Amino acid sequence: MSQSPATPPSTPRGFGARVLDTVERVGNRLPDPAALFLLLMLLVWALSWLLSGVEFEAINPATGEPIRIVNLLAGESLTAFMANMYRVFMAFAPLGVVLTAMLGLGVAEHTGYINAALRRMLSITPKSLLTPALVAVAVLSHVAVDAGYVLVIPLGGVIFYAAGRHPLAGIAAAFCGVSGGFSATLFVPSSLDPLLASFTQEAGRILDPALVVNPLNNWIFTTTSSFLIIAIGWFVTDRIIEPRLARTAVDGDTKDLPTMAPLSDAERRGLLWATLAMLAALALFALSLLPEASPWRAPPDTPAVVAGGNPLLVAQAPVMQSIVALIFILFLIPGIVYGYVAGTVKTHRDVIAAMTKAMGGMAYYIVIAFFIAQFLAGFNGSGLGTLMAVEGADLLEALGLPMWMTIIGLIVMTGIVNLFIGSASAKWALLAPIMVPLMMQLGVSPDLTQAAYRVGDSMTTIITPLMPYFPLIVVFCQRYVKAAGIGTLASMMLPYSIALSLLWTALLLAFWGLGVPLGIGAGYGYPAGGG
Template sequence: MTATSARGTGGAAGTEPDRLPRVLRALAVVERLGNALPHPFWLFWILAAILGMTSAALSAAGVSVISPADGEEVVVENLLSGEGLAMAVETAIDNFAGFGPMGTIVAVIMGVAIAERTGFLSAAMKVSVSRVPVSWVVFAVAFAGTVSHVASAAAYIILVPLGGLAFRAVGKSPILGVVVAYTSIASGYDASPVPTPNDAIFAGITTEAAQIIDPSAYVSPVSNWFFNIASSLVLATVITLVTNLVLAKRPDLDADPDADLDDVASLELTPRDRSALRLAVLAGVVALAAVVAAVLPSSSPLRGEDGSLTESPFLGGIAAVVAVMFALVGTVYGVRSGSIAQAADVPRLMAEGVRQMAPVLVLFFAIAQFLQYFKWTRIGDVIAVNSANALETTGVPIWLVFLGILALLSLVNVLVTSGSAMWAMAAPVVVPMLMLLDVPAETTQALFRIADSGSTAITPMSPYFIMALGFLQRYRKDAGIGTLASYTLPLAVCMTIAWTCLFFAWWWLGIPLGPGAPVR
């Protein structure tokens, strides 16, 4: 899908005749390269084959390192040997069943599915973007974009059209509303102030990678929670400033004269839905108060040894708590609104949510095998130790290492838009390497969040980019890939810069990233 006119390329017609074609050419190159990549499922099997050949060569060469953990020699194992084949066959099922994010993500999705499919999340988003003053509507839509990640991919389907409707309802350009909603979700995808399914996935992969160096390592799904809360506020503020100071001044924000703009009423809730939302929120508040009351006493069984909260059953099972909370508010909303008519509807909605996750679970099978192969060959140990030694020897400052990793992963994210797939490839290398440089695994994960989000809003390789373009074309029929990219590029760049600055300020001040997760 390409633009066919000067207006369709995204700028004011005739104002930037040279720059806009260059933007389109660059996007076309990205699209061709991305389309040449196999599906992530096959990509991991291809990587496993490459890993096998690499391990065979390194093993034959006798490559080894001295483990900094116990001083023992670590030798690269040959994945293509008889032992490697036996390991691959014997552990295949256990690798999948024991894959860190597996149980957590399924449990969370079952709870979130009830909240989503009963209409609770949609109603909450409608209220959040329609009940604010005109001067705050940009911030409201942007912040709602970061919160909406609890709904995973459904966030795009729910909020992007609502953004256009909300802006139209207050007399602003619906085109700008679609852009703000889409960019806040895409380029702020890992900045939710509420724990999301992605947090569980990333924490599981990070834990697997950290155990290459420390077998007892554990990264909690809320290990970046404090940083995420601050990030969501900073990113929403940046979106608001760039939108009001830059994008709102563009001359091409008017919708087509024949565009269908009679759907503003869909922002409104029926009296029954409003009543259901109030009752669900009340139930959520009561449940949250009950959880706090249960955890607050130092003698609570939900606390750890000596009353510790950072290493406690509560934080260890936080994913289950989140799942139950979403299931509760969703069920209350569904019963009151009529979307749940009988008790059997609840497990049905949960099953629908898990069914929606089927493609991710299939991908998890390939990821789990690859991570086990990588760990068994000990190539990760060799790369991590040698890279850390090289960085220490050359005296490269840690901030420069951070910037290098951020830049590299941001470029990869343009082509590999699946966050779980990219982190599964990168984590086994960067997490152990930085751990040997005294950088906690949680900090490396926080850095990855920036890279995984920033460039997402500008890459046509994301299926949600094309989805957002479809919503945009409701108001501008001649809009193309260049149109949407020219709107999202200023936002994505400024968001990445601001988020990176926040990360370095967080690092410099030494603020914990989350409960029991020091930044350094």
């Protein structure tokens, strides 16, 4: 791939570019992500010790008791830490997601299937539409929850590199769609919709035991949001990020990455048969979903189904819980078929070697994941996260702001909490019992509160190293630019975060101001018709 010449020293740098350069320099001087999470864990321990004796008046909504900080340096806490260390590591959900998906992706990449498929796709995709197409696919990946992190983001770099563009720009664009627009849905509801709605409903029933929240209560808003995300990703990538990256040389190991060379006859045959195999597998899978008694469906008595959720789309549905396994299989099958037809695989040993190579590339992430898991376990177990959420909610209530400012305040508070707690469902499980009843008392419907949460939950995820997948994205960047670090990724994503914060908030306020329905069975005021 030819690189653009570095910007001459005499070329003036604008204020925005200097700010991003500063963010990159400072961020890259931070410790290695593994060491950073170790230091943060020690900080949480110290804070838990300092605050463990403080009598807080804030009430834990889950227990109804005053919040008490657990001293993680107490003898029983330290012995529990030692006894549970490996359990905490093994229970770290992103680790299993990443490694399982990468086994199948590793085979598809090693045999050449992904290479050939991308070259074919790029040959028919106008270069000018590559960015919005990538962001749209990234937003659509939300149907598979976290699959986009291990599937779409690395492919974003590969696709841009194969098209002769800077690969880090492709990673940034895909990261914007997958994580920055995590709450957007491109027409198709994701499993996050019924999951969040179930928390909203339970929280609202603290005040109104008869409250029912439709799982698609934000569907119109999140679908509209997807077009905003695509526009933001397109503009920021092409006009801000990629021009800035022209000064960054690609010096990583790219010898095995796709090029734009025409497909050979063997590659075309392999791609044809591999694609047919994947389509056949998808068709058989789709047929297995159709029967009412399909084991892929959630049982009829599942609370989310009783509330009106689709038994195939609720979080408890076996099909939703099998997304990672499906990714593994649906890339393994065409990868193997392509390899045998194209001649890149001779025996089953070549398939096992491809999986081994894929796991070797994940070694660094496994190390980081160990320290992330220990930090999160300590932070959640200490009670510090609950204290932060409750105190923030109390401050919002005490300010007595106009409704539009209250909505903004909720978004901002969620965005701040999001810097420390990455899981969307875990955050809402914590915040919903606080914010939903509070906003209901202020005349705001649970549907609007949930929509505001979803905006705040997405806009800062892409700039915090504490997000569990953030170190993995750094690893993807280092494949192309060896010196890439936390600062490199944070500086790339900061313009997206700012644009998302301003424009997505404005979109929600426009929905509220114009009375556009947020979703099915949703309203703005509480009780219904109020507000």
